[in-house]
Amino acid sequence: RSSAASDVYKRQHYCQRSKPVPDVCPECRSRYIRYFGSGTQKVEEELKRIWPDVRILRMDQDTTGRKMAHEHILADFAAGKYDILLGTQMVAKGHDIPNVTAVGIISADTALNLPDFRAAEKTFSLLTQAAGRAGRGERPGHVVVQTYNPEHYAVVAGVAQDYAMFYQAEMGFRRSLGYPPFSKIIKITFVGAEEAVVFRQANNIAAQLNTRLRQSDSSAEVLGPFAAAVSRLDDVFRINIMLKVNNLPAAQAVLTEMNLSAQPGIIIDVEPLNTM
Numbered sequence: 001r002s003s004a005a006s007d008v009y010k011r012q013h014y015c016q017r018s019k020p021v022p023d024v025c026p027e028c029r030s031r032y033i034r035y036f037g038s039g040t041q042k043v044e045e046e047l048k049r050i051w052p053d054v055r056i057l058r059m060d061q062d063t064t065g066r067k068m069a070h071e072h073i074l075a076d077f078a079a080g081k082y083d084i085l086l087g088t089q090m091v092a093k094g095h096d097i098p099n100v101t102a103v104g105i106i107s108a109d110t111a112l113n114l115p116d117f118r119a120a121e122k123t124f125s126l127l128t129q130a131a132g133r134a135g136r137g138e139r140p141g142h143v144v145v146q147t148y149n150p151e152h153y154a155v156v157a158g159v160a161q162d163y164a165m166f167y168q169a170e171m172g173f174r175r176s177l178g179y180p181p182f183s184k185i186i187k188i189t190f191v192g193a194e195e196a197v198v199f200r201q202a203n204n205i206a207a208q209l210n211t212r213l214r215q216s217d218s219s220a221e222v223l224g225p226f227a228a229a230v231s232r233l234d235d236v237f238r239i240n241i242m243l244k245v246n247n248l249p250a251a252q253a254v255l256t257e258m259n260l261s262a263q264p265g266i267i268i269d270v271e272p273l274n275t276m
Contacts, residue, residue: 043106044086059087092130102142105130108158109149115229116275117179120154124166127158178221178244180271186243186251187275188260189228189267195237198265199225202239205266208258209243216250229276242275 025033040060047056059073070090077085078097085091085100111123131143147155157166175182188205192198202225213220221244228238245251252270260266 040086040088047084047086054084055082056084056086057082059085059091061088064090089126092126092133097133098138100133100141101139102144103130103133104144104146106146108145108147109152109155112149112152112154114276117174117177118275120152120166120170120173123152123154124158124170127155128161128163131158131161178219183244183246184248184251185271185275186245186248186255187269187272188241188243189269190225190239190241190265191236191267192265193236195232195239198237198239201265202241205258205260206241209241209254212254212258213243213245213251216254217245217247220245220247220251240276 023033024031040058041062044056044058047054057073057077059070064070064073073085074097076082078099080099105127108127109123111126112119114122116122127145131145133141143159145155145159149155153169154166157163157169174180179185188202190198190202190205192201206222206225210222213222223242223244225239225241228240231238243251248270255261255268261268
């Protein structure tokens, strides 16, 4: 990668395409644009600058494409061939390596900015899992968390490993906004090559659902249509509708009557794990 911004290429992990990183905003043409964030490669460069002799092993989407790559990376780290294991969220989950005594979590609140009602839950889960990787052997562990929202209840509870604190705060928000477990969620995604056509179809279906759902569930809500968080993927536009219902069987019956699942370009996800 070159020091000139125009010579830096960024690979998109959704579609695997590579494009030059712009040094001018493509929308307003402003030159006040910069690459923000701490990707694993950038963190690796900084660690090598601070500790040139430290052996660093990276575990992310770029380094785990080969068969059995995860297992080989973890085995090498557990065997002491490397001093630091650096990676994305996959590093945090379920690995039992006794000689790990320190864990650093960078940008711990990134997930809080996602348009997902489970954002706080995912942040709390990640923090507790990552922190749990340290001190699993005889020696005590130390955890350092870097965050822009140190007072957020998910961060505070995650650092304290306080499940009851997080539950009480999160349930209050879920109850007031009518999100699960106080309702059921159905996500309907519309996909197509022409954005205007996809949006028109989604808008038409949303209007029909507004009328039909409330005949059997007066508290039902139709949210959208709105662009998905990843609104365009490999030249295919994605528009979402979100249904919040109390009577799930009745809502499913309405969707069956409308024969939505048989229509091309419509994807229905009942109680989705990912609402984006």
